[in-house]
Amino acid sequence: MVSETNKNGYKQLDPGCHIAGGVSYGTPLxxxxxxxxxxxxxxxxxxxxxxxxxxxxxxxxxxxxxxTFESAASLLVAFAIAxxxxxxxxxxxxxxxxxxxxxxxxxxxxxxxxxGSTGLSTYLGSTAHLIGVxxxxxxxxxxxxxxxxxxxxGPVLFHQDPLVYAxxxxxxxxxxxxxxxxxGRITLKAVGDNPTSAAAMGxxxxxxxxxxxxxGGALAGLGGAYYSLRLIPSWSNGLTAGAGxxxxxxxxxxxxxxxxxxxxxxxxxxSVSIGSVLAARGITLAPELYGVLPYALTLIVLIAxxxxxxxxxWASAPASLGKPYEGE
Amino acid sequence: MISLKLERRPTSxxxxxxxxxxxxxxxxxxxxxAVILAVTRHNPFSTYGIMLQFAFGSLRGVNSTLVQMTxxxxxxxxxxxxxxxxxxxxxxxxxxxxxxxxxxxVALALRGQTPIVIIPCMLIAGALGGVAWALIPALSxxxxxxxxxxxxxxxNYIGGLLITxxxxxxxxxxxxxxxxxxxxxxxxxxxPINANWPALGxxxxxxxxxxxxxxxxxILVMLWFRQGRGGFFARVFANSPLTAQxxxxxxxxxxxxxxxxxxxxxxxxxxxxxGDFAHLLDPSSLQAAGYGYAGILVAVLAMxxxxxxxxxxxxxxxxxxxxxxxxxxxxxNGTVGTLEGIxxxxxxxxxxxxxxxxxxxxxxxxxxxxxxxxxSTTAGVQEKSTFSRVRFFSSNPFGKRD
Numbered sequence: 001m002v003s004e005t006n007k008n009g010y011k012q013l014d015p016g017c018h019i020a021g022g023v024s025y026g027t028p029l030x031x032x033x034x035x036x037x038x039x040x041x042x043x044x045x046x047x048x049x050x051x052x053x054x055x056x057x058x059x060x061x062x063x064x065x066x067x068t069f070e071s072a073a074s075l076l077v078a079f080a081i082a083x084x085x086x087x088x089x090x091x092x093x094x095x096x097x098x099x100x101x102x103x104x105x106x107x108x109x110x111x112x113x114x115x116g117s118t119g120l121s122t123y124l125g126s127t128a129h130l131i132g133v134x135x136x137x138x139x140x141x142x143x144x145x146x147x148x149x150x151x152x153x154g155p156v157l158f159h160q161d162p163l164v165y166a167x168x169x170x171x172x173x174x175x176x177x178x179x180x181x182x183x184g185r186i187t188l189k190a191v192g193d194n195p196t197s198a199a200a201m202g203x204x205x206x207x208x209x210x211x212x213x214x215x216g217g218a219l220a221g222l223g224g225a226y227y228s229l230r231l232i233p234s235w236s237n238g239l240t241a242g243a244g245x246x247x248x249x250x251x252x253x254x255x256x257x258x259x260x261x262x263x264x265x266x267x268x269x270x271s272v273s274i275g276s277v278l279a280a281r282g283i284t285l286a287p288e289l290y291g292v293l294p295y296a297l298t299l300i301v302l303i304a305x306x307x308x309x310x311x312x313x314w315a316s317a318p319a320s321l322g323k324p325y326e327g328e
Numbered sequence: 329m330i331s332l333k334l335e336r337r338p339t340s341x342x343x344x345x346x347x348x349x350x351x352x353x354x355x356x357x358x359x360x361x362a363v364i365l366a367v368t369r370h371n372p373f374s375t376y377g378i379m380l381q382f383a384f385g386s387l388r389g390v391n392s393t394l395v396q397m398t399x400x401x402x403x404x405x406x407x408x409x410x411x412x413x414x415x416x417x418x419x420x421x422x423x424x425x426x427x428x429x430x431x432x433x434v435a436l437a438l439r440g441q442t443p444i445v446i447i448p449c450m451l452i453a454g455a456l457g458g459v460a461w462a463l464i465p466a467l468s469x470x471x472x473x474x475x476x477x478x479x480x481x482x483x484n485y486i487g488g489l490l491i492t493x494x495x496x497x498x499x500x501x502x503x504x505x506x507x508x509x510x511x512x513x514x515x516x517x518x519x520p521i522n523a524n525w526p527a528l529g530x531x532x533x534x535x536x537x538x539x540x541x542x543x544x545x546x547i548l549v550m551l552w553f554r555q556g557r558g559g560f561f562a563r564v565f566a567n568s569p570l571t572a573q574x575x576x577x578x579x580x581x582x583x584x585x586x587x588x589x590x591x592x593x594x595x596x597x598x599x600x601x602x603g604d605f606a607h608l609l610d611p612s613s614l615q616a617a618g619y620g621y622a623g624i625l626v627a628v629l630a631m632x633x634x635x636x637x638x639x640x641x642x643x644x645x646x647x648x649x650x651x652x653x654x655x656x657x658x659x660x661n662g663t664v665g666t667l668e669g670i671x672x673x674x675x676x677x678x679x680x681x682x683x684x685x686x687x688x689x690x691x692x693x694x695x696x697x698x699x700x701x702x703x704s705t706t707a708g709v710q711e712k713s714t715f716s717r718v719r720f721f722s723s724n725p726f727g728k729r730d
Binding site for chain 1: 334336416418464468471472473474475477478479481482483485486489490492493496497498618621622624625628660661662663664665666668669670672673676677679680684
């Protein structure tokens with residue numbers, strides 16, 4: 001969105017377009033973040049989001065390059081396979097942490113390096129010669145008829161790509177799942193807070209953790225593919241540039257609540273896109289100066305929320321987050 | 329139905345076996361990687377042969393392995409010191425950048441001085457740079473219990489952007505602006521020859537000063553954890569923060585001190601990059617190398633043992649060196665990280681055997697008892713607090729802190 005407006009110049013720079021760009025930047029963070037949120041609600045903190053995103057990004061781009069269907073079908077398959085790739089990576093993590101009870105932090109870091117910019121995603125990217133290739137199929141924004149030409153609201157709400165709409169639907173589904181279904185409201189919460197009691201209730205703790213970890217990986221893969229098929233859209237080593245870590249931070253800043261996570265991701269996305277907005281207005285700053293902004297913002301919010309909300313029950317992590325489950 | 333079950337060991341296993349576990353894990357990892365190599369139509373034997381040749385087969389190979397080992401040993405120490413005390417500082421990456429920045433700044437400022445003045449100043453400046461970059465995460469952990477994994481990560485990115493800014497987008501003190509070529513292709517100022525760190529040559533092997541510092545510190549750290557009062561407190565704290573508090577350990581001061589010490593070590597790794605090898609601040613290659621993150625892996629591979637760290641950094645240094653030599657027409661980029669990932673996954677998987685043992689259970693025989701047995705054993709296992717040999721299994725960085 002933003003780049004399109006840049007070309008047309010200064011006058012068409014509707015604040016709505018700026019926000020719409022932020023929404024677009026925030027979407028992969030939200031996808032990966034909501035996956036991590038589900039995984040963490042079940043007690044598994046997977047630090048390897050960045051690795052899973054990069055694997056999803058390279059696999060998704062690769063598949064989209066190989067396929068010769070029409071764009072919509074190719075993209076659908078590419079995103080689906082990116083999700084499977086992310087899920088497989090998360091499955092590896094889950095086998096080691098849930099099955100073998102290994103330390104989650106260490107295993108997550110290894111996953112981040114395994115999939116990261118010196119690891120598997122780069123390996124795949126160079127084996128398949130993806131670097132410097134123009135994508136055959138890219139996801140584009142779809143306007144919803146006349147609604148999309150409304151001022152401000154139009155570009156933000158009604159002129160987005162299908163995955164953004166899908167992410168809003170996902171938010172709804174996850175909110176309903178966590179708030180109003182037995183599996184989300186009782187089973188998952190019990191597994192994340194007190195697995196021993198959950199097991200006593202007859203819940204299969206390991207299976208639940210495994211399942212949600214894999215769901216998280218699939219969503220991280222999808223978020224990664226959003227970079228290579230929509231935002232950038234091409235492949236280069238370390239394409240996601242730390243988005244996985246940001247998503248991890250945003251989950252904590254959002255107190256493990258999906259709706260707050262969405263808000264956080266969009267705020268973050270808007271702060272990322274500030275650079276191109278300023279450039280469009282003729283203000284040139286060193287890219288590092290506004291590049292720092294999102295990280296500094298996350299850091300400040302993280303520290304401030306720890307300082308102000310210390311010990312608040314509603315703002316605290318799932319009680320057994322990060323702890324291996326020792327029972328059967 | 330026969331199945332495998334993990335159960336907590338009633339007693340700690342012997343140190344000899346503990347030392348063997350990561351080795352077995354690494355071997356399993358290499359075997360899995362060999363299968364993958366064979367599937368992707370590379371001869372695993374010749375590939376490993378070439379890698380061994382590159383890493384340790386010649387004097388030149390060993391020397392470049394030692395070059396790779398130096399930063400890994402130092403950042404590994406930074407991770408080890410912190411992790412053993414239950415402080416999850418993964419900001420060695422950013423602390424290394426700032427250490428490199430301040431060490432090169434000092435070296436440039438002290439131009440004309442003798443090496444005896446410059447080199448200690450660079451070491452101190454590097455350490456202080458690392459400390460400065462660890463300060464915000466350390467304070468926010470101690471004061472507000474902010475999650476240090478995330479704060480240090482954010483500081484890593486900010487640090488990376490800062491040094492990139494200094495060289496690429498500003499006319500800073502660190503940037504070489506003397507020639508028109510350097511003006512259009514940004515590069516850091518080279519430090520004076522007097523500031524180049526000496527290396528110890530023994531029988532053709534070159535041991536950089538940074539490596540010697542790392543070896544010395546490893547031994548100090550080992551002694552401190554074994555015999556020092558603070559080291560003992562740190563171990564107690566890592567296992568049970570509450571116990572430490574009740575026995576009168578000043579836990580906040582301990583965490584703060586450990587955090588800054590860890591930052592200082594990472595900063596020295598940065599100083600060593602400047603003094604020993606690069607001789608100028610090079611943001612791109614520092615960020616591409618990712619020594620800070622690799623240090624965490626080295627520490628894990630060593631099972632947080634300072635002497636094991638020397639071996640594991642040598643091993644990973646050799647692997648990195650061989651991998652980079654290998655990457656090219658035959659092997660694509662990314663081989664190193666993938667291989668390291670596979671090996672480390674196997675090692676952490678194997679580490680389970682330190683605290684657990686595998687039992688073969690014939691479930692059919694126990695079925696009638698299962699319901700009652702389940703409840704009681706699970707509860708019993710959860711409550712039991714065996715003194716874990718590997719510290720990072722027992723503390724929890726994300727959940728509530730006691």
